[in-house]
Amino acid sequence: MPFAAVRKVADADFPTRWGHFRILGFEGLTEPGDPTRKPVESAVALVMGDIHAETPVVRIHSQCLTGDVFHSLRCDCHDQLHLALKRIADEGTGILLYEQQEGRGIGLMAKLRAYELQDQGLDTIEANEQLGFEADCRHFELPAEILKELGVTAVRLMTNNPEKVEALEAAGIHVTERLSAAIPSEPSFERYLETKREKMGHLVS
DSSP: OOEEEEEEEEEEEEEETTEEEEEEEEEEEEOTTOTTOOSOEEEEEEEESOTTSSOOEEEEEEOOIIIIITOOSSSSHHHHHHHHHHHHHHHTOEEEEEEOOHHHHTOHHHHHHHHHHHHTTOOHHHHHHHTTOOSOOOOOHHHHHHHHHTTOOEEEEEOSOHHHHHHHHHTTOEEEEEEOOOOOOOGGGHHHHHHHHHHHOOOOO
């Protein structure tokens, strides 16, 4: 989805258990003639330290209410979020981009319907497709534009998803290093991780 403009709408002090960040709110405005036009897509950037002194660690994290808030053991999202915040804090600098892309972009209610289908035996991709969605509806244009707005042109990207690397590179953000976002597996989400590895090409380390 091409964006006509990205604007920063907020910038505030943000102390956390991992250390002090700035929390920045961004909105991406799509082109008027875009057939997939949405009025606004929003994302939050947590920024720590001097992100221009050296190539910063960056994590693009999609909102996961069930994992991030309720600590669901159906996915690895919560642990990946905390892993990224700790890595940024340990290095003293970095950016966590938090997108409103629940359920790989299908939305919360559709995600819960997909859970129902998974309870009946479908995997995470089969469930999305049965509901009429792509396996992954995200395209990561907004994070790339936010990085440009922050003056960041090269990153050390923390991800297991090669599509995130490809999306940033295609948008002109150089990924100098891919950092693993792998966490220890749990029996409750082993099939979920296996599906992402085998059907979506996610990396294991």
